[in-house]
C-alpha cells in the first residue's frame with residue numbers, strides 16, 4: 001500500500017522520537033538511518049531505503065530539520081557513485097559501498113575528464129589493460145573534484161582501441177590509495193583547490209570492480225552524468241554544516257571542514273539567490289527601479305528553473321528513468337547563477353570585488369563573482385547541454401560526426417597515446 005505524506009510524516013516523527021539523540025556518534029546515527037531506511041527513503045528497501053517516491057523526501061527532511069536531527073551527507077560525488085551502483089553495480093558493489101556512502105565514511109571522486117577529452121568525454125584515452133588477473137591502468141585525468149580526499153574513484157577507461165569510440169570504453173571503481181595513483185590539487189581563481197590532476201601509472205583494479213559489462217562504460221557513465229546534471233539544481237545547501245549543540249554536531253562540523261571542504265564554495269557557485277532580497281534591503285538598492293527590474297527578472301528565472309526541476313522529479317516518480325531533462329535543469333541553474341551574479345554586482349557595486357573584514361558579507365559576494373562561472377562548465381558545459389536538448393529533447397538534426405563508426409585507433413586526435 002502506498003503511503004501519503006501525512007502517514008510518512010507521522011511515521012518519521014515516531015521513529016525520530018525513539019531514535020534521535022544529539023549525543024550519538026555521527027556514524028552510529030547514520031547506521032541507524034541506513035538500517036531503518038529513513039536516510040535514503042527513495043532507495044530500494046533491500047538497499048537501505050524504503051521504496052518511497054522521491055517527492056516525499058522533502059517532507060521527511062523537514063521532519064528531521066524541525067528537531068535538528070541530522071540526515072546523511074547527500075552531496076558530492078558519493079551520491080553519483082550510489083546512483084550508478086544502484087543502477088549498474090553488482091550485489092558485491094552494493095554491499096561493499098552503499099552503507100559507507102550513507103555513513104559518509106568513504107569519499108568518492110569521478111575520474112572522467114582528461115586533458116584531451118572534456119566535452120568530448122567519449123574520446124578518453126586513459127587505458128585499462130588486463131595483465132594476469134588484474135586491470136592495469138595508465139593515463140591522466142584532470143578536474144577531478146575531491147581526488148585528494150577520495151578513497152574510491154569512478155573511472156572511465158579505454159579497454160579496446162579497435163572498437164568504436166563509445167564501445168571501447170569500460171567503467172571501473174578504482175582504489176585511490178595505491179602507489180599507481182598520484183593526485184595533485186589545482187588552485188582555482190576563487191582561492192579554493194577542490195579539484196586535481198590525477199596521474200595513473202600502472203594503477204591496479206580487480207576484475208570484480210568493473211561496473212557493467214566490458215565495453216558498456218559509456219552507458220554507465222551516462223547514468224552518472226544524468227544524475228550529476230540533475231543534482232546541479234540543488235547545489236545551494238552543499239558544504240554547510242547544521243548549527244547545533246552536541247557531540248554529533250561537532251562531528252558534522254569536522255566533516256564539513258575536512259572531507260566536505262572541496263564543496264564549501266558550491267553555494268556561491270549557484271549564485272546565492274537566497275541572499276538577494278536581504279542584500280537589496282540592507283543596501284537600499286531595493287529603492288532603485290532599474291535594480292528592482294533586474295531582481296524581478298532573476299526571481300522569474302529562478303522560479304521557472306525550480307518548476308522545471310520539479311517537473312523532472314515528477315517524471316522520475318512516474319517511473320520514467322533519469323532522462324535528458326536533467327540537461328534542461330542544469331542549463332537553467334547555470335542561467336540563474338549568471339543572472340544572480342549580475343544582480344549581486346548591481347546591488348553591491350564596486351564593493352562586490354572586496355574580500356576581508358570590511359567586504360560585503362565577509363567576502364561572500366566576491367566569492368560568488370569568482371565562483372559562478374563553474375556552473376556553466378562542471379558536469380558538461382552549457383553548449384553541450386544545448387546540444388543534448390536539441391538532439392534528444394527537441395529531436396533536431398544531429399551534429400555532424402565523423403568519428404562514431406571507426407575503430408578508435410584510426411580517429412585523428414590531439415594526444416599521442
Ligand SMILES: Cc1cc2nc3c(=O)[nH]c(=O)nc-3n(C[C@H](O)[C@H](O)[C@H](O)COP(=O)(O)OP(=O)(O)OC[C@H]3O[C@@H](n4cnc5c(N)ncnc54)[C@H](O)[C@@H]3O)c2cc1C
Nearest residue numbers: 110111112113118119143144145374377378379380381383
Ligand atoms: C567546478 C568543476 C568541477 C569539476 N569536477 C569534475 C570531476 O569531478 N570529474 C571530472 O571528470 N570532471 C570534472 N570537471 C570537468 C568538466 O566536466 C569539464 O570541464 C567539462 O566537461 C568541459 O570540458 P573541458 O574543460 O575539457 O572543455 P572543452 O571540452 O575543451 O570545451 C571548451 C569550449 O568548447 C565548447 N565546446 C566543446 N565541444 C563542443 C561542441 N560539440 N559543441 C559546442 N561547443 C563545444 C565548450 O562548451 C567550451 O566552451 C569539473 C569542472 C568544473 C568547472
